[in-house]
Every structure is written in C-alpha cells, then in structure tokens.
Amino acid sequence: MxxxxxxxxxxxxxxxxxxxxxxxxxxxxxxxxxxxxxxxKIRVSDRNKKNYPYIYELKIDGMYCSNCARRIENGFNCKEGMWALADVGQKSVRLLTKEPADESTCRKITSDSGYTLISFKQINS
Incomplete structure (x- = not known):
C-alpha cells in the first residue's frame, strides 16, 4: 500500500x-x-536583398531575448520598403531599405516597439 x-x-x-x-x-x-x-512574425513581401540598396546598422538597448528581437523586427517589417534582421547577441539590427532612411524615423519605430535606439550607422553608400 x-x-x-x-x-x-x-x-x-x-x-x-x-x-x-x-x-x-x-x-x-x-x-x-x-x-x-x-x-x-511579420514577413516582408519582397525578400530579394538586391532590391534593398541601403543598409544600416542599429544598436538597440533593451533587447534581451528572441521575443524582443521579433518585436523590433516586426516594427520595421510592417513598414513598406524596410526589412529588419535582429541579432540578440550583438543587440543590433541590420536594416535594409529601398529608400534612404533617417535616424528620427528609425528612433520612432524602435521606441514604438518598446526599445531604445543607441546608434544609427549606414554601412554602405
């Protein structure tokens, strides 16, 4: 028993x-x-990288996990002509755009997603 x-x-x-x-x-x-x-996950409709001539490196504060990365990616990917790829380990986002992007727009999108944009750098011309 x-x-x-x-x-x-x-x-x-x-x-x-x-x-x-x-x-x-x-x-x-x-x-x-x-x-x-x-x-x-919000996927961009145009996944051909050749159609995105402008590439930016964004450093993000507050991104700690894959859910954080997805929220930031979704914030950019829902905008026409933007494609974001987040890297949690580097706390950065590689942003590909069809048109030139400005820092204030990226800062607003990042802030609306609940995070802080630390730096904004174009890595090609």
Missing part, C-alpha cells in the same frame, strides 16, 4: 514537470513574460 502512494506522488511530480516544460517551450520563458505567446 505504501509503495502505491509513493508511485502516485512520483507520477504527479513528473506530470507537473512535463507540463511546465511544455508550457515554457510553447510560450517561452523570457524577459518578455512567461505567460505571453511569442508575437507572430
């Missing part, structure tokens, strides 16, 4: 551990909230 109770308790503990792990995998466990689902 004692062994059955121990097995039931053990099964309950394992079930709770599996449930927690599955929940973290599905919804993430990050600085952006454990309970929130990751934001849906």
């Amino acid at each position: 004692g062994n059955i109770i121990v097995y039931i308790i053990l099964i309950a503990v394992i079930a709770m551990a599996v449930y927690g792990t599955v929940k973290r995998i599905r919804h993430g466990s990050s600085c952006c909230g454990e309970r929130e689902a990751a934001p849906k």
